[in-house]
Amino acid sequence: MSTVLVTGATGFIGSAVLCCLADSRRDALHAVSRTGAPAGPGRAGCTWHAADLLQPGQAARLIATVRPTHLLHLAWTAEPGRYLTAPENFAWVRASLELLEAFQAAGGRRAVLAGSCIEYDWSAGRCVEERTPLSYASPYAACKNAMRELLAAMAARHGFSWGWGRVFLLYGPREPERKLVASVIGSLLAGQPAQCSEGSQQRDFLHVADVATAFVTLLRAEYDGIVNIGSGCAVSVRELVTTLGRLTGREDLLRFAPPPATPEAPLVVADTARLRDTLGWRPRFTLAEGLADAVRWWQSQRQSA
């Protein structure tokens, strides 16, 4: 039996991961967030802890209490519109090192951390693990790339296994309201115009529930290394947003900006051979099904509000 500790457990991905793990009942499940258990009905089979991992000493105390065999470390700065340049990125490297050092000292066996497609140089288009050039342009990109290098070196030094899930774009229930899909759905359901970019850029979007099963698959795998977490399919932002218009019956409210002076990277899509073929993961949602699910969830939120 494994003892799993999930950090960032009240976050967008963390909440979805906890659903998968709590369902499975194969593990003793521990979750940590700054404030402990979220409000609302508790999830059966999960022990909550309150800790601010950015405060020196708290990670070590948490690990000493839980003694996890498996660590899924999702906590990081993620505030929309700010996380790319936030100085907290550096503090999260510090905090994550402390967490990993305590984890290995307590006999931890496997650590999986969350990375991001932002680690790649976006001029590449299709992003392939270990082959596509990396970017260190923003504090977020530099800190995530450095963190992965440190994780790999520490795992090799101390003999624990590791995974690094590079998440592409995502959406779904409980998405922060300032993110693309949530904000467009929010505007359309409120009967307000949805301001969108010109939208020809192609991106890789995956439903958060599928992101969660990918992380759980990676946590349970014996694979050491980086794994892209994406759909593997590119869709233009314009097409995605238009689908949301159709699903809500409010295509009339979509407003596309003129092409920007500095064009965005035309294509960013995950190569998912490793996730699908090596790890055997399959998504539950197609993009159309996933977006419909997201719209339904926001509709139910409005009705219960």
Next chain:
Amino acid sequence: MSTVLVTGATGFIGSAVLCCLADSRRDALHAVSRTGAPAGPGRAGCTWHAADLLQPGQAARLIATVRPTHLLHLAWTAEPGRYLTAPENFAWVRASLELLEAFQAAGGRRAVLAGSCIEYDWSAGRCVEERTPLSYASPYAACKNAMRELLAAMAARHGFSWGWGRVFLLYGPREPERKLVASVIGSLLAGQPAQCSEGSQQRDFLHVADVATAFVTLLRAEYDGIVNIGSGCAVSVRELVTTLGRLTGREDLLRFAPPPATPEAPLVVADTARLRDTLGWRPRFTLAEGLADAVRWWQSQRQSA
């Protein structure tokens, strides 16, 4: 007027750097080591501080006290025969991040950190900044490379300037006795056989006093980036050791091992165009003069012992 803080100030490079800086009287000079000022006559014009930077909170307290405009951060794990794989490498990334975060928050203007030729993939031979492939093979290499990426990103984010001195091999007065040049001289002066490797591998050796002036030059420069610190000249270990034999008159005590089953990298030498041409640094010692200086220093140590 600048306020300079030197960490690792009792170390091999740190002691030599302090000599240069104390001579100049252009700066308010502060030095830190775990135990504070070393025993012996104090160096005029230097304020010593005792702090264990690996303990959370101590770096921030030190910076609040000194408020340096210039930081020369040399402290790191360096124990001969152990530093490459020491788990403390990861703790030094953590500690250095805390130091840099406090430094920038206190208005620090320029930070220079010590890197190493071990960051390079040694199959390259002549190592050129930003061009030669890097290695993340050992904890030391991975941590130094990650630290440099973090420094560059933090400096860009917060608007301070930075330098990264990649030190090649070095020798000179006060070298730790288990390192190559010190141990060979020690054996020869004691009249004992000096066990050496086969010695055909070519390396780049620089006298520690020249390493120190290179760091001081880099600290005072306005150059942002990585700078190799080496002589730019390759010498075989056999030739270097033979010179030490001649200088001590004890060539008869040199013992060269047979070629190893796994040959060492045949050539590791610094490209020093950046250090010489961009920064205008010049060494004081040729290799022959430097080795003679080292032998004289060890002889004087034996006579005064």
